[in-house]
Amino acid sequence: MRNPTTAVTDGLGVNPQVLALALARMSESVGNSFLIVVLPLFIASDLVGGGTFGLTEVFITGFILSVFGFVNSPLQPFTGRLSDRTARRKVFVLFGLALIAVAGVGYAFATTYWQLVGLRVLQGIAGAFIIPTTVALVNDLATDENRGGNMGTYNTFRLVGFGVGPIAAGGVVAAGPFSFSVGATTLSITGFDAAFYFAASTAVLAFLLVATLIRDPDIEPTESEESFLDSLAIRDPTGTQLLDPVFALAVVSFFMALGIAVFATLGDIVNAELDQGPDMFGLQFAAFVLAQIFLQAPIGRATDFYGRKVFILLGTVLLVPTTLAQGLIPDYSLAFGLISDSWVMFVARFFQGVGGAMVFAPALALAGDIAKEGESGTTLSVLTMAFGFGVAAGPLLSGWLVAWGFVVPFALAAGLAAVGVVVVITQVTEVNAPRRPIPLVGYVT
Structure with a gap:
């Protein structure tokens, strides 16, 4: 049985929890799309290096950016299936957002190409926990009469975040280094570090939105023991x-x-x-x-x-x-x-x-x-x-x-x-x- 709150919608037929989830994904997407611009600049800088096994820097850049998709896509059905088996979505989303925040901070300490690859793999795993479970949450919170509007609104906010991130990312890097005082001490961080910390902070904000505003729908765990491939x-x-x-x-x-x-x-x-x-x-x-x-x-x-x-x-x-x-x-x-x-x-x-x-x-x-x-x-x-x-x-x-x-x-x-x-x-x-x-x-x- 669906959660009774699924019947509650705004004037446009959108469930308030779906709107909160859309805002969380928008926040996370801003930080994630930041990296599309920042990582190529970071790789091209003198701050990161290492062996490339004969591969060009351009190829390394493309490989690092594409790892996210190639890791999260095949894992999504298995995390989606597991969320059905446990009848829980929220914990999967929170776990994925926590991984994204950790990886965002990790970029500030990376010094080699292969550390960047490892962090992108971690983010890919995080995406596999977030993407199918958030879409499943939207579906669970919607009804047959408003499912299209809820899906459309969710995707709109997510894409707004994806579009805003790259616009601001280059400016943050170019404006560095940033200095600020803490008591008698002056701290300074590079533009790259600021961008990475900002990306991590957007995941933290998304985490807080999901933790405080989202509830798991009242659904029964699936009883089938089949794996995703079987089903x-x-x-x-x-x-x-x-x-x-x-x-x-x-x-x-x-x-x-x-x-x-x-x-x-x-x-x-x-x-x-x-x-x-x-x-x-x-x-x-x-x-x-x-x-x-x-x-x-x-x-x-x-x-x-x-x-x-x-x-x-x-x-x-x-x-x-x-x-x-x-x-x-x-x-x-x-x-x-x-x-x-x-x-x-x-x-x-x-x-x-x-x-x-x-x-x-x-x-x-x-x-x-x-x-x-x-x-x-x-x-x-x-x-x-x-x-x-x-x-x-x-x-x-x-x-x-x-x-x-x-x-x-x-x-x-x-x-x-x-x-x-x-x-x-x-x-x-x-x-x-x-x-x-x-x-x-x-x-x-």
Whole structure:
């Protein structure tokens, strides 16, 4: 039985505890995204060194940044399953936030590349405790009537934190060293140390918010002794379609995340092709996040009335041209000279973000509709794992495929999105009848 507090919502249909959890994730995301900017600068400085086994500093930097995703993604289903087995979410979130805070402080004392790798592994483990259990908490605290709005609001706040962190990080490093007096003693810390301590403090703030404002929902522990791998269904157990609907949603989420992430490692090439500076690339990179921030909450809320699948389908369709366009822009002026190609890239990234907003929160909400009582952690972790793998795989794939032409990684990602359209049409089904169904040609409920 769900906690009675799940029925309590604000005027937008959002549970107050979900809002508190969203604020906690926003705080933690600010600190975590700080490191995306600070760590490359730290690695390039004279403050850290060590053996590289013949690998370049650029590769070491990319490896250290990607370790987080490759560690936490495969662990998420197991922590999600364990939280179902124990019927406890809050302790997992608190443990993960504590690990992130410890790692944040640890960066200030790191002097070698491999210490940085170890700290990123620790943060990856922390992410595996936080990501699936917070999403499962949102699902547990929501109802069938407001799950989309709660998922959208949660993701919006999380992305706000992710977008704010990098903007402030470079300024903190550049403004150092910082000096302050404690009695008769003057203390001084570098800009890097200040950034690391700030990142740790955001995790501490998130810890306090969760500890004081969040309660575990009243759910029964799952009695099954199956492991996650035993419970993972790829084929539809009912035999009515090829894929299990949750696995189908995970496939679509993976394709979406991969298509978003292929842009990440191509900064120098994009700048050269479009004759632009790094500031413009940063704006183009942020365009996707901006669209998510503006649209996740209203789209999530709309799915509570009009159904989940119609938005997932339209979003996946939109991902195809917006992803392919990014690869075509350097060779073809898609705006016919009306605006510069750099701004065309910004527009393409923004509308790719619109497509992503129509896919991810509705997919999580639909998976939440499908999840059995007390199994939110297991079910939703399939999607969060798939998204994490897509974000990690996209940059590696684009760095390899771009050797055959700038358009190639984008064309492949657009092709996968097209496959995703077919998967949504044929393998994804609504669980709850929409309150205001939208007729759509070719749309099969």
